[in-house]
Amino acid sequence: MTTSSLPPTSEMVRAMLTCDAAYEGVFYTAVKTTGIFCRPTCTARKPKPENVVFHRTAEDALTAGFRPCKRCRPLDVKGAAPDWVAALLKEVEAEPSRRWTDEDLVARAIDPVRLRRWFKEQFGMTFHAYVRARRLGAALGSIGAGESIDGAAYDHGYESVSGFRDAFRQTIGTTPGRSRSKALMLYARILTPLGPMIAMAEERGLSMLEFTDRPALPAEIEELRGRYGYAITPGRNGHLDRIERELEQYFAGTLTVFEVALWLPGTAFQQEVWTALQAVPFGETRSYGELAASLGRPGASRAVGRANGQNRVSIVVPCHRIVGADGSLTGYGGGQPRKDFLLKLERRIRFGQGDAVAARSIEVQASLF
Missing domain, CATH: 1.10.10.60 (Homeodomain-like)
Known part of the structure; x- marks a missing residue:
């Protein structure tokens, strides 16, 4: 894990000062004057930026001699x-x-x-x-x-x-x-290194997997309740148990293909786009234009992009693998820092940076669960 995998310093300073939850798990702040390291969302008094160094993982901060903050508990x-x-x-x-x-x-x-x-x-x-x-x-x-x-x-x-x-x-x-x-839709919170997610599943499969701070989450839940007639309550079923296990393996670097059953209410066009998203290989990216062309709709990049953004099952239906025509990170409901993290994680797993680095990545991610 090198500093090149971190966001720009100015971006991390802004995220630290504003407690931006989109950077949860993306980096850790370590304060040279106190010897303490924190999450970017820590609510303790903010240090001066010149007194802060940034680390990719909690393990890196510990190795550098910093102690975990007792308020934000970065090891949890x-x-x-x-x-x-x-x-x-x-x-x-x-x-x-x-x-x-x-x-x-x-x-x-x-x-x-x-x-x-x-x-x-x-x-x-x-x-x-x-x-x-x-x-x-x-x-x-x-x-x-x-x-x-x-x-x-x-x-x-x-x-x-x-x-x-x-x-x-x-x-x-x-x-x-x-x-x-009414069909019953059960939901549960799932914890990940990038922050908590909400997962929803009915008897046929997983229908939602979103970060809990996604701005569109309330509207997505209301659509399932209103347009598709689901009764939504907390609970557990086999699909929720399975996606929790598979996410743990994904972040640990030991899973590249999700096998949890999916049930994705939507229009025929949305489902066509979401199916195409699942065909984008692990560790690779496609542009909106390439995704539209793969559907035989080369002139429909904007409509494809809209359906991509309406995907309710993040990570498993990998809308994070869609980028701009120039390779730039474009909009992502969970926040661009998370998108960048997911893409780097997948590239590191698929293409590797040497066996030692891959093994360390797996060890660090697994320790978070």
């Missing part, structure tokens, strides 16, 4: 649940129909206010809202499998059918009876 995966939250989430997954109260949390030495703050920061909802959505999602799955509405209500922790109907309508957006026509 960004967004990882602390032990006290992880243990609670394990209980929720083991018994998703359980109703939780603040008294239950206090009995586990968990401050409800602190828990609420963590969930709002990481999930955009409170713990109780998350558990309620998780419970209703399980109930929706039961109704879709043929269980009666009354049975689903009582089996998933509701004391009355009327209360179940009200909660169902508020969270799912329809009545339990009408929900039988």
